[in-house]
């Protein structure tokens with residue numbers, strides 16, 4: 001029975017999708033040890049930001065295939081460990097964009113008009129109109145740090161509200177910034193010039209403590225800072241001190257270095273100018289439905305053997321790409337399997353030659369599929385699209401990609417793998433026909449033409465009368481049925497290759513007998 005654990009509160013729409021394919025256990029609030037103890041039972045795990053999926057947890061997983069994060073940030077998942085274990089990590093990159101952007105805008109407005117303070121005072125019996133005079137956003141300068149999905153929506157709304165928007169994002173071009181009506185600046189200038197600064201970048205080793213007391217001191221004393229991105233980007237002690245010393249006028253914070261925020265956090269002791277929310281950026285009914293559906297559908301698909309839309313740890317391999325490249329990926333995997341089984345040694349280098357149509361597609365998925373095929377004989381079902389590149393790297397396989405847009409021989413181009421091992425080199429190539437069928441078109445540069453089948457016998461032998469008949473008789477003796485045969489050679493009576501499609505695998509004793517025949521240079525049993 002396929003089982004999925006849901007360990008954070010997830011909208012029912014997502015649970016309904018998961019129950020189409022799995023038994024769904026909802027266990028919210030598990031301690032790290034409790035999660036470790038039960039994770040072994042599950043094929044899928046669905047979380048929000050509350051569950052810490054540490055390397056210890058992933059190490060205890062026995063059959064986990066997918067971790068689905070109903071949201072954007074995957075900083076609560078040890079993605080490198082998941083990748084090493086071949087566990088797919090998926091998220092919902094766009095499901096809560098609007099919710100998070102609107103929360104940041106709400107925080108700016110709440111700060112400018114003292115709404116939380118005025119509200120508190122009203123419920124305490126007060127009526128203070130002088131104390132809570134605020135500022136308008138109109139004509140003020142907003143600095144947006146991180147101009148991705150959320151940052152660009154904030155910029156759009158801010159522009160519409162009459163703000164001047166400047167931005168800092170090292171990965172955004174001037175053209176893109178112009179489209180967003182954002183003037184790019186460096187980070188120090190942005191902090192200096194802005195009346196409001198809002199953060200919309202990920203937490204990474206580079207962005208941790210990015211906003212410290214030095215940067216805060218660059219801000220205007222009237223400036224306000226909003227963080228609805230990730231905790232840890234702002235140094236919380238520095239922010240508390242900056243507010244206490246009137247270095248800046250205010251801040252609104254939704255996310256914290258450690259969540260839930262500790263009771264004795266210096267932020268909780270700040271007396272004025274600070275608005276805090278408990279990581280509510282994505283907490284709208286709409287966003288929670290969006291992310292639950294988006295991620296549950298991906299978990300369902302992966303458990304059914306289909307690709308995921310937003311895989312975090314197989315970049316460049318979206319469901320759309322996998323769908324459009326289906327036969328090409330199948331060919332890449334098949335050639336990888338084939339070359340690994342005829343190589344016979346420890347492969348040290350693999351050249352992946354993409355020609356014609358193959359060179360026009362993104363190469364990364366095709367290379368990953370090749371490596372998956374190449375390592376399947378050694379690793380069985382432990383190898384998949386998630387960990388294939390990492391496993392190949394770990395085994396010291398040097399992968400070289402060669403692209404050639406021309407391919408005069410085959411209308412749809414061709415893919416060739418050249419492997420180099422301690423036992424010498426081998427080469428296989430193939431193509432995809434118009435109807436999506438696969439064809440193997442050469443082995444060790446001998447032209448050949450066959451449709452790959454589950455079991456095959458491959459030989460390199462002297463091209464001389466009687467040798468093929470002898471192999472046929474031996475197969476008959478072992479009751480191995482031949483489905484089809486293909487022979488390729490370059491010189492008459494020189495060396496030739498033969499591929500037999502057979503109905504059953506070749507027993508090792510039979511392979512030994514074939515290898516001991518006169519004129520046989522190599523024989524390999526291949527299973528795809």
Ligand SMILES: NC(=O)C1=CN([C@@H]2O[C@H](COP(=O)(O)OP(=O)(O)OC[C@H]3O[C@@H](n4cnc5c(N)ncnc54)[C@H](O)[C@@H]3O)[C@@H](O)[C@H]2O)C=CC1
Pocket residue numbers: 071072073074093096097100145146147148149150151168169170171172200201202203206207228229230254255279280281282283
């Ligand atoms: N408070 C909440 O509940 C939510 C928080 N988030 C967080 O919001 C942040 C932004 O999310 P999205 O816009 O969806 O991501 P995104 O990936 O679309 O955009 C992030 C942007 O940050 C930029 N960036 C990366 N490093 C940078 C640096 N050192 N300086 C400046 N810019 C840098 C990237 O180039 C990218 O354009 C993420 O940290 C995400 O986890 C997202 C949803 C809800």
Ligand SMILES: O=C(O)CCC(=O)C(=O)O
Pocket residue numbers: 048049070071072073074096279281282283
């Ligand atoms: O799941 C949540 O509520 C947090 C959302 C969030 O921070 C994210 O999507 O990155």
